[in-house]
Amino acid sequence: METYLPLLEGKRVALVVNQTSTLGKTHLVDTLMSRGVEVVKVMAPEHGFRGEAADGETIDNSKDAKTGLPIISIYGKTKKPTAEMLADVDVLIFDIQDVGVRFYTFISTMHYVMEAAAENNKEVIVLDRPNPNGMYVDGPVKDSDINSFVAMHSIPVVHGLTVGELARMINGEGWLADQAKADLTVVPMEGWDHSQTYSLPISPSPNLPTDNSITLYPSLALFEGTVVSVGRGTDHPFEVIGHPDFGQGTYTFTPQPNAGSKYPPLEGKQCFGQSFVGTYAPHEFKLTYLLEYHKALKNDTTFFRDYIDLLAGTKEFRKQVEAGLSEDEIRATWQPRLNSYKAMRKKYLLYQDFE
Numbered sequence: 250m251e252t253y254l255p256l257l258e259g260k261r262v263a264l265v266v267n268q269t270s271t272l273g274k275t276h277l278v279d280t281l282m283s284r285g286v287e288v289v290k291v292m293a294p295e296h297g298f299r300g301e302a303a304d305g306e307t308i309d310n311s312k313d314a315k316t317g318l319p320i321i322s323i324y325g326k327t328k329k330p331t332a333e334m335l336a337d338v339d340v341l342i343f344d345i346q347d348v349g350v351r352f353y354t355f356i357s358t359m360h361y362v363m364e365a366a367a368e369n370n371k372e373v374i375v376l377d378r379p380n381p382n383g384m385y386v387d388g389p390v391k392d393s394d395i396n397s398f399v400a401m402h403s404i405p406v407v408h409g410l411t412v413g414e415l416a417r418m419i420n421g422e423g424w425l426a427d428q429a430k431a432d433l434t435v436v437p438m439e440g441w442d443h444s445q446t447y448s449l450p451i452s453p454s455p456n457l458p459t460d461n462s463i464t465l466y467p468s469l470a471l472f473e474g475t476v477v478s479v480g481r482g483t484d485h486p487f488e489v490i491g492h493p494d495f496g497q498g499t500y501t502f503t504p505q506p507n508a509g510s511k512y513p514p515l516e517g518k519q520c521f522g523q524s525f526v527g528t529y530a531p532h533e534f535k536l537t538y539l540l541e542y543h544k545a546l547k548n549d550t551t552f553f554r555d556y557i558d559l560l561a562g563t564k565e566f567r568k569q570v571e572a573g574l575s576e577d578e579i580r581a582t583w584q585p586r587l588n589s590y591k592a593m594r595k596k597y598l599l600y601q602d603f604e
Contacts, residue, residue: 253342253374253436257286260339260372263330265292265323265362269346269378269451277344277376278316288318289337294345294358295324295454324354328398329361332369340372346453347412349382350467351391352399352560355453356415360401363419367429374434377413377599379447381463384603385409386594387534388467390586391562400559405587407467407534409594409603413437417597435599442601446532455509456486463487464530471539474557476550478504478520482513490538491522494549497541498522536576543570 250272262281264270270277282288291298291313298313298320311320321334330341341362345355359375366373388406402408402415402424410418413435419425420433441447452458457466462485469487472479480489482504491498498521504513522542543552553571558564569579595602 253376253434254284254286256372256374256434257281257340261287261289261337263290263292263335263338263341264288265294265341265343265345265358267294267298267345269449269453270344271451277342278313278318282316288316290334291318291320292323292330292334292341292362293320295354323358323361328358330365332365335365335369335371338371340374341366342374342376343412343416344376344378345412346378346449346451347380348453348457348463348466349380349407349409350470351388351402351404351406351408351562352470353466354398356412357398357401359412359416360419360424363416363431363433364425364429367425367431370432372432372434373416374436375413375416376436377411377438379438379441379445380409380411380443381447381449381460382407382467382532383409383411383443384446384532385534386587386591388587389561389563389566389583390590392564395558395562395564397559400562403590405583405590406560406562409443410597411438411599414594414597414599417599418594421597422593437599443598443603444601456481458486459488461488461525461528461530464532465525468533468535468538471536471557471560472542474554474560475539475542475552476514476546476554477522477542478502478513478515480504481510482507482516485524485526486510488526489522489524490542491520492542492546492550493518493520495521495542495545497545500524536579540570540576547571 272280310322343359347355386409390405391400391403448460457463466487469479477492480486483502500523503519504516553567557567
């Protein structure tokens with residue numbers, strides 16, 4: 250705090266935060282206001298200020314009951330702060346726990362916050378946090394013809410960066426609109442490096458409730474672009490996978506609406522598959538599961554949905570799986586761009602690397 254509190258003196262501050270934005274057990278909003286910082290508003294990403302909204306659910310503007318601060322949604326119709334939203338703001342603070350995967354949307358929110366700040370001559374401060382999947386880099390690098398809120402940056406599925414390091418990359422590589430540069434300050438951590446694992450003290454979103462689900466997320470989330478359930482609508486999202494027609498499954502579950510998923514895929518249908526609950530998932534990006542389910546289901550269903558192209562970041566991945574390529578053969582096609590990315594990544598690291 251001694252690094253960034255002086256930067257806030259006499260300035261009007263907007264906080265881009267959610268339930269993970271705490272110092273100990275106290276929320277950053279409360280801490281800064283108790284220190285006399287002029288916090289004028291909160292900007293809420295996907296899942297909302299308290300992190301309770303279901304996946305993809307539109308967040309509405311509201312008011313924080315505790316502080317009376319206006320809460321402005323930047324997930325839904327408006328994903329990028331407008332000039333009007335920033336008119337009474339001098340500096341934006343981004344402090345959200347990420348999980349180190351390209352299609353997890355908080356880094357897209359950070360991108361738009363940086364872009365809006367650059368366009369409106371506002372400062373941006375990123376308070377860095379550990380990446381629980383920050384000890385490796387893997388997956389296809391996004392192609393230029395794939396662009397969406399879950400595919401904004403030319404980075405691999407597992408990018409191996411903290412939000413602070415990625416913010417430096419976004420600025421340094423000219424990825425903001427018109428190659429603008431945000432007035433960016435990254436407040437680094439002490440006592441963490443890329444070789445460390447990190448157990449999140451607060452769930453980053455409703456469907457990543459455990460360390461195991463966060464570790465499995467890069468691999469299992471590919472199933473979101475298929476007909477297979479990843480356990481949304483159960484007590485174990487991203488720790489179970491299954492489908493009604495998967496005859497090899499030893500585990501069964503039936504998705505039902507819950508707080509984290511109001512309309513879960515395969516709702517009310519008994520799914521056969523496997524559970525990783527209580528297991529130790531190694532930190533790795535695996536295609537094994539998806540290739541196994543594709544082999545079992547391809548003759549019974551239209552296996553892929555269009556969303557797979559956005560998740561993979563390339564239209565080639567679907568074609569490769571459908572053509573029957575092995576995991577090693579698919580991986581080989583990633584390597585040239587993955588190696589180039591790894592070299593670029595080195596320029597933006599703030600912490601000792603895992604190699």
